[in-house]
Amino acid sequence: MENTKLIKDSWGKALPISAYFEDLLTAIPLEGNPSDQYIPINQQRVKRLISRIKLTAEAESAAIQAADKTKWLILTEHWCGDSAQIVPVQAAIVAASRGRIEARVLFRDENLELMDQFLTNGGRSIPKTILLDDAFTVRGSWGPRPEEAADLVKRIKSDPAIAHTYSLELHKWYAKDRQIAIQKSIVKSLFI
Numbered sequence: 001m002e003n004t005k006l007i008k009d010s011w012g013k014a015l016p017i018s019a020y021f022e023d024l025l026t027a028i029p030l031e032g033n034p035s036d037q038y039i040p041i042n043q044q045r046v047k048r049l050i051s052r053i054k055l056t057a058e059a060e061s062a063a064i065q066a067a068d069k070t071k072w073l074i075l076t077e078h079w080c081g082d083s084a085q086i087v088p089v090q091a092a093i094v095a096a097s098r099g100r101i102e103a104r105v106l107f108r109d110e111n112l113e114l115m116d117q118f119l120t121n122g123g124r125s126i127p128k129t130i131l132l133d134d135a136f137t138v139r140g141s142w143g144p145r146p147e148e149a150a151d152l153v154k155r156i157k158s159d160p161a162i163a164h165t166y167s168l169e170l171h172k173w174y175a176k177d178r179q180i181a182i183q184k185s186i187v188k189s190l191f192i
Helices: 003-013 017-026 034-052 057-064 081-096 147-157 163-177 180-189
Strands: 070-076 101-107 128-132 138-142
Touching: 003 070, 003 101, 003 128, 017 034, 017 081, 017 101, 034 081, 057 081, 057 180, 070 081, 081 101, 081 163, 081 180, 138 180, 147 163, 147 180, 163 180
Parallel strands: 070 101
Antiparallel strands: 070 128, 128 138
């Protein structure tokens, strides 16, 4: 399938970011699906972040100055802890853009043909955000997490003695950072 057609088709079936949050916040984990055990904690993370996110002056300025009709197509899943930390920040930036940026969300596992065009080190890491212009031309991509967080995960996973702690340590890092690195990284990578 031609890339532009795939992108347009994907955009057309993607959920508006507000509908994605509604879907996540009302999701009921399926018994027997190990990944679904993370949904309740991600619901709490998203609720907390939506109610308290404060954008930096840099992020607010970038949002207001974004190219008109910028599109962010976000690939994720409800069980993804990074998404619970990042997508609320993206939603706040979209809101601050005063209509200049539109974000929509697709579920990765239902859209592997698209996901496989935006791999991270050969993996289907999420969230992955595809930056599109008004003509659906891919202008870049970002994700799955800010560089500092990626370095932390890489360091922890490289040590077999502590590799199992990476998720706990990553979410401690997110809490301490207060979404500042996410905003800086998004401003650097997701604007035309």
